[in-house]
Amino acid sequence: MSRRSRAREVVLQVLFEIDLNPDCHTVQADNFMRSRLTQDAEVLEFARGLLAGVRKNRSELDELLKKTADNWSLERMAVVDRNILRIGAYEMLHSDTPERVAINEAVELAKRYGAKQSSHFVNGILDRFVKERRVANKPGKPAE
Incomplete structure (x- = not known):
């Protein structure tokens, strides 16, 4: 597993905890990440940035995912799948991670932590x- 993949895995665990326990404090989350990523300050900073970005942009990410996931409300999705989708969408929108890499990383998380069909669901x-x-950003598309 790559260093950044490990960071994504730890961030997923923190997001899962926050989803189930909204009163989870930032200090607790940071302590958890530090305990799991002790050997690499660069990876810890990547994880911190990823977590902060997903949390800060959560309503935007959720709105975009709702529009994309026909017939699926976020509340109906498994907690793991929902948070994997948030991580993947955040990386595609707000980081320098290539889209294919973000999708592949999300699918790998789904294979490891999700249900049997989670990887197919997340990929789709x-x-x-x-x-x-891409369609929305295509040149010549009329503004909404």
């Missing part, structure tokens, strides 16, 4: 997310 949603973004 994020792939559609990318296609819809």
